[in-house]
Amino acid sequence: MRIEILDARSTSDSERWAALHQTWSRREVFAHPAYLRLFAGPEDQPLAAYARTGRGFILYPFLLRPVDAPHLGVPPGRYHDVTSPYGYGGAFQEGADELDAKRFWESFDAFCARRHVVSEVTRLTLFEDERIPSPGPVREKLVNVVRDLRTSDEEMWREFDHKVRKNVNKARRNGVTVEVDLDGARLDDFLRIYQGTMDRRAAASGYYFPRDFFQTIIDELSGQFAFFHALHDGRVVSTELVLSSALSLYSYLGGTEQAAFDLRPNDLLKFEICRWGRAQGRIRFVLGGGYAPDDGIFRYKRAFAPHGLVPFHLGTRVLDEPVYRRLCEAHQQEGTRRDAAWSASPDFFPEYRCALPGSR
Numbered sequence: 001m002r003i004e005i006l007d008a009r010s011t012s013d014s015e016r017w018a019a020l021h022q023t024w025s026r027r028e029v030f031a032h033p034a035y036l037r038l039f040a041g042p043e044d045q046p047l048a049a050y051a052r053t054g055r056g057f058i059l060y061p062f063l064l065r066p067v068d069a070p071h072l073g074v075p076p077g078r079y080h081d082v083t084s085p086y087g088y089g090g091a092f093q094e095g096a097d098e099l100d101a102k103r104f105w106e107s108f109d110a111f112c113a114r115r116h117v118v119s120e121v122t123r124l125t126l127f128e129d130e131r132i133p134s135p136g137p138v139r140e141k142l143v144n145v146v147r148d149l150r151t152s153d154e155e156m157w158r159e160f161d162h163k164v165r166k167n168v169n170k171a172r173r174n175g176v177t178v179e180v181d182l183d184g185a186r187l188d189d190f191l192r193i194y195q196g197t198m199d200r201r202a203a204a205s206g207y208y209f210p211r212d213f214f215q216t217i218i219d220e221l222s223g224q225f226a227f228f229h230a231l232h233d234g235r236v237v238s239t240e241l242v243l244s245s246a247l248s249l250y251s252y253l254g255g256t257e258q259a260a261f262d263l264r265p266n267d268l269l270k271f272e273i274c275r276w277g278r279a280q281g282r283i284r285f286v287l288g289g290g291y292a293p294d295d296g297i298f299r300y301k302r303a304f305a306p307h308g309l310v311p312f313h314l315g316t317r318v319l320d321e322p323v324y325r326r327l328c329e330a331h332q333q334e335g336t337r338r339d340a341a342w343s344a345s346p347d348f349f350p351e352y353r354c355a356l357p358g359s360r
Contacts, residue, residue: 001051001103005111008033008046017048020059024094026130027224027246030087031061034220038213039063039085049091049108056095058104058132061085067118071334072327072352079323081350082112082120087243087250088286090124090131090315101132109135109319118323119350122315126286127248136317139349142289143298144312147305149249149278149285156274161303167267174232174263178272181227184218187211189236190227190254197255209253214241228273230256230265238265242273249277249285251301270304316349327352 006013017033029035036046045064051057067079084090091104112120125131126144147156157165179186191211198207217225224245230238240254251273256266270287277285287305289312290298302309318324328344331352335342339357348354 001053001100001107003049003051003104003107003111006033006048006050008036008040008048017050020050020057024057024059025246026092026094028088028092028125028130028248029221029224029243029245029250030085030089030125031059031092032221032224033061034216035087036061036063036085037220038216041065043068049104049111051100051104051107053093053096053100056093058091058093058096058100060091060104060108061089062120062122064115064117067327067352069331072330074323074327079116079118079320079327081118081353082122084122087123087252088125089122090134092125092130093132096132104132105135112319116320116323118318118320118327120315120317120319121349124313124315126310126312134315134317136315139314139316141312141314142293143309144289145287145298145301145305146308146310147274147285147287148283148308149274150283153275159306160271161306164267164271164303167264168271171230171264171268176230176232176237176263176265176268178269179229179231180276181229184214184227186227186229186236186239187214187218189229190214190239190241193236193239193255193257194253196257200258207253217241225252226276228254228269228276230269232260232263232265237263238269240266240269240273242277244277244280244282247283249273249282251285251287274304314349318350324350324352331356 006017008014008017014033021027021032040046040063043066047062047064049060062082062084064080064082066077067074067081068076224243226242226244228240228242229236237260238256241252243250243252274285287301328351332344335344335356342357344351344354
């Protein structure tokens with residue numbers, strides 16, 4: 001099988017990639033070239049491997065990252081690894097069978113060998129029918145919550161936990177209303193609340209996206225996002241950015257003003273997102289998971305779909321075992337030099353990218 005490598009930073013490749021994406025019946029937002037560019041660092045390459053099959057195609061969006069760190073002892077640019085951006089990914093498919101998958105991975109591995117790729121880690125889409133199977137080990141991580149939208153308001157209402165129904169009713173009594181914003185008109189309000197929420201949660205620096213990150217979504221992912229704002233007395237008190245594919249909505253980023261917690265605006269916001277999504281022909285709303293098993297964030301999301309629990313998986317592979325071992329050993333040595341008791345987390349992959357002592 002011949003695969004084509006498309007570069008999202010190349011004008012011609014990006015246009016071709018976007019055109020292919022537009023004709024795809026699922027139009028997964030995480031496979032759009034503009035989405036890949038959002039997460040590509042200056043030295044990263046936002047790429048996609050594309051192949052036609054007898055009845056369709058395979059499209060695998062990925063970031064090709066240089067393995068550059070002085071303590072690893074390798075020449076800059078000599079080795080690379082493959083990862084997926086924040087969200088859900090994998091080698092998406094339409095009309096591909098097992099033989100197509102086998103041939104695709106053979107061709108992709110040949111590309112990896114040419115680019116000296118040491119390892120690969122991919123955040124896999126929750127829906128196995130959307131992708132071809134991963135060629136390496138698959139690790140089950142946190143459980144995600146998926147709200148089925150193919151139900152009436154009455155059925156959905158009954159399936160919510162009692163506390164959700166109570167909070168939605170309370171928000172309505174408090175005069176909270178929900179506004180859909182399809183062009184980012186209230187981006188300033190969104191940023192005010194989102195950044196305040198990250199501060200309150202002491203979030204990692206990686207969650208502090210700059211304004212131009214959201215402006216790029218507005219400018220380059222038209223039709224594949226929507227902001228939802230809960231208002232009280234004309235002020236936005238809770239907000240959420242939702243990404244949209246042809247079948248799915250994805251709860252992406254958002255927050256609520258601490259002073260507005262007692263109004264229960266976020267419960268109403270989530271309910272109205274579900275109603276809007278169904279009216280737009282979407283069949284599910286992916287609320288995501290928590291930061292740790294059964295934490296408060298996960299339990300909050302589960303209340304909207306107690307029976308919609310779907311495991312989230314990582315696809316992992318070592319493609320060059322000797323180099324991988326050497327990188328991991330050098331990384332461990334640097335870690336113990338900084339802190340004699342330090343050891344890389346066995347759950348982190350690739351191990352040579354595990355945060356070192358003193359890293360932020």
